[in-house]
Amino acid sequence: MKEPAQELSQIADKLGFSILWSCVVFAILSIVLYIVWHFRTPSRAIKVASRASYALSALSFLAMTAYLGYLVYARKYQYSYVWQHTGNDLDFWWYRLAATWSGQEGSFALWGFWAAIIGFLVMWKAGKYETYVMPIYVSMLAILALILIKQSPFLLVAPLTPAEIALHPNYVYPPPDGLGLNPSLQNYWMTIHPPTIFFGFASLLVPFVYAVAALMKKDYEDWVPRVMPYALLSCATLGGGLFMGGYWAYETQGWHGFWAWDPVENASFFPWLAITGLVHGLVVQKSRGGMVRTNLFLGIFAYSLFLIGTFLTRSGALAQEDANGQLLSVHAFANLQSSALFFLVLMLAVYWGGGTLLWLIRLRSIPVRPTLGDHPVSRDMALFVSVLLMIVACLLVTLGTTTPLLRSWTHQTPWQPKSSFYNTVMLPITLMIALGIGIVPWVAWRRTNPATFLRKLVVPWILMLGFGFFMVFWARNAQFALEQVFDPTDTGMTETMRAWKDSRTLQRLSVVSLSALGFLAAISNSMLAYRVFRAKPLNAGGWLAHVGIGVMIIGISVSNTYERTQRVVVMEGEPAKEVFGYKIAFEKMTGKLIAGRPINPDYDMSNAVQLRVTPPNAENIEAKDGAKTFLVEPRWFVHNKHKAPTEDKFERMRWPHIDKYFGHDFYVGLANDPVFVFPTAKGEEEGVTFQLKEKKRLGSYTVGYFEQFGEPGKLMGAHFVMVGEDAQVISAYPALQILREENGEGMPNMSMLPKNIEIPELKDKSGRPGIIYLDKIDPATKAATVRMSLPGMEGKWAIPLEITFKPWINVVWIGILVAVLGALLAMVRRIVEARTIKDSTSLTPPKFEVWETPEG
Amino acid sequence: MKTAYIIAALIISTALGFTMWAFSNSMTPYVNIKQARVSSTPVQVRGKILRKTGRLPYYDNKENALRFWIEDANKEQIEVVYKGAKPEAFDTAPETAAHGLVRDGKLYSDSLVVKCPSKYEGEKSPYQKKKSEGTT
Incomplete structure (x- = not known):
């Protein structure tokens, strides 16, 4: 029933x-x-x-x-x-x-x-x-x-x-x-990042269908104004979605960074590059009538890239281990079932293959405008080069991401490029893009009078040089600061630091030139955006987006190069540790103790390790409420505690604490789970070893090892007796359970019986019960090694921290926000323009718009 | 269009050459423990994370490093001293690929790639088994 x-x-x-x-x-x-x-x-x-x-x-x-x-x-x-x-x-x-x-x-x-x-x-x-x-x-x-x-x-x-x-x-x-x-998903970005980025992905389909329609109709002009609003919408939402993903990772994953060139991230980045290339190509076509073939190709390619990305990350192609067992991504991939995968492959083959084939068939019949880009200093040329650079960047990222797959297909050892590869190849491309964005406001369509061009560039150029000199000195100071925390013998240094150490001059040169060119881009475009905005507010969108990109380039180059990371262990009850001038001391654990598991506080997401931080200039701070210090709470919690059968099956989650300032972030992450350190007897490295019937004086207690008990092959335990100053006698029976499952090297796998760890009769000042933890028992001599925390001889928490000083990180976020707003404004403009499209106008030759020229 | 083509050709060929160079530069050889012990440059070693008494992963708060043992396919074992934030999935991961350098018989590592086990793998839940109803 x-x-x-x-x-x-x-x-x-x-x-x-x-x-x-x-x-x-x-x-x-x-x-x-x-x-x-x-x-x-x-x-x-x-x-x-x-x-x-x-x-x-x-x-x-x-x-x-x-x-x-x-x-x-x-x-x-x-x-x-x-x-x-x-x-x-x-x-x-x-x-x-x-x-x-x-x-x-x-x-x-x-x-x-x-x-x-x-x-x-x-x-x-x-x-x-x-x-x-x-x-x-x-x-x-x-x-x-x-x-x-x-x-x-x-x-x-x-x-x-x-x-x-x-x-x-x-x-x-x-x-x-x-x-x-999964607790890493329990975050407000989870509620907004996937909907945004999937909106961006879904909207890529519109340029695709229009490009295919244009090819079928052999009408290569009319689709342009129709598709422009959609292309800008994709560009803005995908860009916004990427930003949210990066911010999410920065805030909760404890990466100490926002971009790791992981396949999953790349798979959303390369479609964005293609669609942004399309936006620029469409502008050229609308204004000057060129780049027709490129635009049709990009319309098809942007969506195909999204499908390729989906295939790469969903098919398990990258989740597989190669012959050497190289693991290819830090993201967890869930694989599609083969029948569902079939449809994904079908989709890829039909849409990408079909679209590209159609494009190839029509290629010869698509008109080419011979006058486009015959003058090197013209807006046509600038946009042509920018689209080309975006395509090259897009192909490089795609190539890097698919490398493991390509190599396994050619029977080579699969291998994935590290993030240093992407950083290296993107550097020259970004330099050129920043330069292009910086000068494009001052060049006119078709041809620019070089004298006029140079005259207009004087003010931004001088400002850029000023900023460049400022950066030279700033970078020098930042480098000194970096050197202080830099230990050349430490093999555990991050990749950025290693790259920096290998070529510090090159590094400084790149940062100064990249940020200066980013500044040029931001300043030139703000000047024009301001002027355009006063005349026709809607037309300022593109320029505003460029301002944002320029600002973002400054932020990324500075914050990634001059971030400083230092690792310290803060001990309970010990003096504060100093990191980057901040003094950090243990305040308290805010979790509840789990009964029987006193060294494993019951952390849920609202509980944390509390640390008290004294900032560098604490003496000078006008204390409002008397507080010259503040608390940071990097969080550490167990998220499957109700489901895990034993303590070692607990899954722990760590969230960093970010203290935001205008000029930098102070990023405090737990380098590891906090460790409870037991006191040791004199002359012993770890724990206290008792021979059978031996007595020791520990804290204010006399502790004796009374007898050994247990069942062969199942349980080994020791009976301890503690006598305090008030002559109260307390017994404890710590025991080890022998687990049968894993058994390597003849050593039985043992786990502590949780209910025997705690000694509730003994409580210290903070209310923590006495703890006895049995490490091992020698079967022959019956000598037992225990770790104990008793009133008068308490254990203490050791908090391993990884602290990052991230300069100028807010500049990155501000830049991205401005860029997204600019793209949305541009979209509104194109929507307004698209309203005037009449279905009958396609018979008349397209009219090219006259853009706001710098002469105006 | 001529100038445009020349510029395009220049950019593409430069990018291509530069990429090849960067590509070969960013490669870290993939070796077993035996080869790692004699290497003087950073390498990558992949192995099973040992979780048994005496070889349990633990946090060394004096060195501020995570220490654990791995075993490669040849059953050779080495201790890894990892200085970096512990990967989220480390506690449940069966295997890891460690990037680093061997000194004094220990692999000092600065980056770990951890394979995430599929959720709750190996734990027997009576609800684990799937069945399709009304599918095609």
């Missing part, structure tokens, strides 16, 4: 699949109807039916996502996906909902969700392009639905058979609790 609740869920499960299938069916119907519409004189009925089919297909996908969101939010643990990705400990409603996209299937759903919504906009605005763009667009939605049918979030956790239930006495169905959301 099935219980009614279970019966319901079976139906609900079928519901999920039915909605997915309805998405596929209506998508196919929509494709067929659009094709009929295209080849026959369209009747009103056909038009309405085509659009209604798309609407139903898209609505199905939206309904499916909403349904999945509901299942996750309502904690329907009978669904495997729900069981794996959320748990009862997730309280905040936003996180409960955000758990929907924490898994593989959920992120595909999020992708399709945005694609379905953007599709309505595309359908509404497509005009005469509708029968070209919509069939391709809706086919994507169908493939996403098919992937989710093959790799479904609607699978149920299987109920056990009666025979299996006998083995699990506490078994209930449906499961009462899920595995929980």
Whole structure:
């Protein structure tokens, strides 16, 4: 007999699949109807039916996502996906909902969700392009639905058979609790970063379908104004999404940095480079009529790159270990099932392969404008070179990311370039891009009078030189500061430091030139942005974005080169340690003790290690409330403590504390879990060794090893007796459990019985119980080694810290924000322009706009 | 268009050459423990993290370093002294690839790549088994 609740869920499960299938069916119907519409004189009925089919297909996908969101939010643990990705400990409603996209299937759903919504906009605005763009667009939605049918979030956790239930006495169905959301995802960025970046990914489909439509129609001009707003939208949202991901990593992952050139990060970076290249190419085409072939290629390539990235990170291609067992990424990859992977590969082959093939076929018939870029100092040339640089950067990052795959295909040892590779190759490209951004405001389309150009450049150039000199001295000081913490014999130095040590002159030269050129870019573009903004506010968007990029280049080059990291151990009850002028002392542990596990405070996410920091200029601070010091709380907590069977199966999570200042961040991370250090008897390295029947004076207690007990092969224990000054006699029975599972080198694997560690009768001043921890017992002599923490002879916490002084990090964030705002402003401008497109205008030759010229 | 093509060719060929150079520069050889012991330049060693009494990973608060033992495919073992923030997944990771240099018989490492085990691998939950209902 099935219980009614279970019966319901079976139906609900079928519901999920039915909605997915309805998405596929209506998508196919929509494709067929659009094709009929295209080849026959369209009747009103056909038009309405085509659009209604798309609407139903898209609505199905939206309904499916909403349904999945509901299942996750309502904690329907009978669904495997729900069981794996959320748990009862997730309280905040936003996180409960955000758990929907924490898994593989959920992120595909999020992708399709945005694609379905953007599709309505595309359908509404497509005009005469509708029968070209919509069939391709809706086919994507169908493939996403098919992937989710093959790799479904609607699978149920299987109920056990009666025979299996006998083995699990506490078994209930449906499961009462899920595995929980990974704590690194329980962060406000989790609620906003994936939706933003997947919106950016989904929107890449629009330039793709328009490029393909333009190739099919052989109309290579009309798609430009139509696609511009979408391209800018992708550029802004992807850029914003990348920024959020970087900030998230910086804030919670304890990387001490925001970008690690990891495959997952690269996979979202290279589509951004391609779409940004497209934005610039489209501007050239709109203004001067050139770069037609490049734009069509980039429209197809940007989306294909996203598909390639998805394939790389989802297929397990990079998760595999190579012949040498090289591990290729720090991100955890969950692999798609092969049937779902088939659709992903199909998608890649059809869309990338088909699009590129069509482009190649049409290549000869696409008009070329011979006058474009024949003058080296012109805006045409500047944009041409910038697009080229972005394509080169894009290919380099793609190449680096796919290296392990390419090498394994050619039967070489797979190997992945380290981040130093990317840093090295991106340096000259960034230098050229910064220079280009810096001078582009002062060159006119077609041809610039060199004298005028140079005259206009005088002010920004002088300002740049001023900033450059400032940077030379700043870098000198920063280098001295870096040298102070730099230990040449330390093999544990970071890669940045090693690179810096190898070539300090080159390093300083790069930082000064990069930041100076970034400054030139920011200053030139602000000057023009201000002027344009006063005349036509909407037209300032592009220039504003350039200001942001310039500022970001300054921030990245300075903060990454001159960050300083130092490692210290702060001990409880000992004097403060000084790092970068800050004095750091242990304040307290704020966690509750777990009964029986007194050296493992019950940390949840709100608990922390508290450290008191005295800043360098504390004496001079006008104390407002008398406090010249402040507290930092790097967090350390156990997140599976209710589920882990033994202490060594605990998963611990560390979150850094970032103290933000205007000019720098003071980044305090735990280098390791805090360690409880036991006091040692005189002359002993670790712990205290007792012979049988031996007595020792420890603290204010006389401790005696009374007898040894245990069961051969199962348990070894020691009976200790403690006598205090008040003649109270206390017994403790620490014991080691012998685990059978692992057994290497003839040494049995033993673990401490947790309930025997604590001596509750003994409490020190801070309320911590006495602790006795049995290290080992020699089976022959029965000598026992224990670690003890008793009143009068207390153990203390050792807090291993890794502290990073990150200069100018705020400059990076400010730059990115300005760049994203600029791109959005540019998008608004292009939306306004696109309103004037009439479907009939394509017969007249395109009119090239006159941009705001520097002469004006 | 001529000038543009010349500039394009220049940029692409420079980028290509520079990339090859950077590529070969950033390569760290991948070796076993035996080879690591005699190498004078940084290497990468991959091995199983030992977790048994006497060879348990622990934090050395005097050196401020994480110390643990790894065993490579040839069953050779070496102690790793890692100075850096402990990777999040280290506690549950079966294996690691350590980048570093051997001195005095110990591998001093500055970077660890840790393979994340799939969540709760090996722990038997009665709910682990999946079954599809109503699939195609």
